[in-house]
Amino acid sequence: MVVDDSAIVRGLIIQMLEKSPDIVIAARAANGEAALAELGRVEVDVIVLDLEMPVMDGMTALPLLRAKQPGVKVVVASTLSQRNARISLEALQQGAADYVPKPETGTLVRAEAFERELVSKVLALGRRVPAPAIPAAEPRPRSTVRPGAIAIGGSTGAPPVLLELMAGLKGVTQPILITQHMPATFTALLAEQIERAGGRPCSEAKDGEPILPGRAYVAPGGWHMTVGRSGATPVIRLNQEPPEHFCRPAVDPMLRSAVEVYGNRLLAVILTGMGHDGAEGCELTAKAGGRFVVQDEASSAVWGMPGAAAKTGLAEAVLSATSIAPWIMEVCK
Known part of the structure; x- marks a missing residue:
């Protein structure tokens, strides 16, 4: 689910994500309140969440979204300012899985690095695959000195x-x-x-x-x-x-x-x-x-x-x- 109050930004992010055959857009919303309503009707693996929105902002919505659907992974996508950085770090403390700095709207169309980072993080967080087997640790002498x-x-x-x-x-x-x-x-x-x-x-x-x-x-x-x-x-x-x-x-x-x-x-x-x-x-x-x-x-x-x-x-x-x-x-x- 993509949550952003700008219809343009929301559409561009959805276009980026839909380029991956492994990502399906289950829902979209213009604010936190609408996102909560959407979670009442669909199940999603990952939410891409803006912070600054009317009606209900991302920080207010974050704990409510996670409570409504435990296990959902949230990626905060917000413009990179000092204020937003502080809020985003707080969001990570409150349970957001990751953060992607969002370019200004005018440059979003050409933001290849943003697209690559966003898609890779959504895939990593949403992928449900069994973990590979871990080989047994090789026997080798361990350091007995205190770490420096x-x-x-x-x-x-x-x-x-x-x-x-x-x-x-x-x-x-x-x-x-x-x-x-x-x-x-x-x-x-x-x-x-x-x-x-x-x-x-x-x-x-x-x-x-x-x-x-x-x-x-x-x-x-x-x-x-x-x-x-x-x-x-x-x-x-x-x-x-x-x-x-x-x-x-x-x-x-x-x-x-x-x-x-x-x-x-x-x-x-x-x-x-x-x-x-x-x-x-x-x-x-x-x-x-x-x-x-x-x-x-x-x-x-x-x-x-x-x-x-x-x-x-x-x-x-x-x-x-x-x-x-x-x-x-x-x-x-």
Whole structure:
């Protein structure tokens, strides 16, 4: 179902989605109240939801839609402003599965990147396919040293999981590197939320700054965050090399570089997200003697990224969202 107060935008979004033979438009609505009425007559897998609408806006409608049809996945589509970024992050906290920044109406017709992102997210969230079998973990020596750094990657559905995880890691002194697939306007706001939830200093990473114990660093939108050295001190390195897995920031560049610096003292965590970003980096982490864990399918909005990492057969554990923090706390003692 597509919910947007602009008939033009609603029509363009529907045209984009209908190009995929695997997507069927079950309903359309001009505001949250009309969307609730539509849910009373049809069942849908995914709702593409605008935020700013008359009668009933998207934030008001979101919990009502999820209550009326439990299990429905909501993708927020809203223009990328500072205000909308804050509201959209709140929507993710309230249960929206993902966000797609919507171009201005005049450029929507030519917005190929928006179309690709929207279609791929709707397909990932709406697809009902059995999960592939996970190979048994390969027996290999595990690092017995305390981790020197924790690197976390996530995408679709990860922000609320990430905040819960950070709240559970308040006693951990290791620096924490975070790459979340998000636009630039969002990542600074996400860092603010992480600082509040985790009770530790957190900010968008800056090129050249030292990686210090007790701090958290968020990859800024539009930049890959990697790890380098300045003398003996690990430091943040930012670059705008080509996107990987259609993403910048991406998780794999962070993990590849962190392995070079921390070796068997790196602990990686892959949270819910579509695609397979992070799997290569996790494999390198394990083969260097480090450790990685992934979020399980049952607690993931999309078991793409964690599933791909798990399929390497090298994951030390596949854990529910609520079990990851206790596991890390034990490892970091």
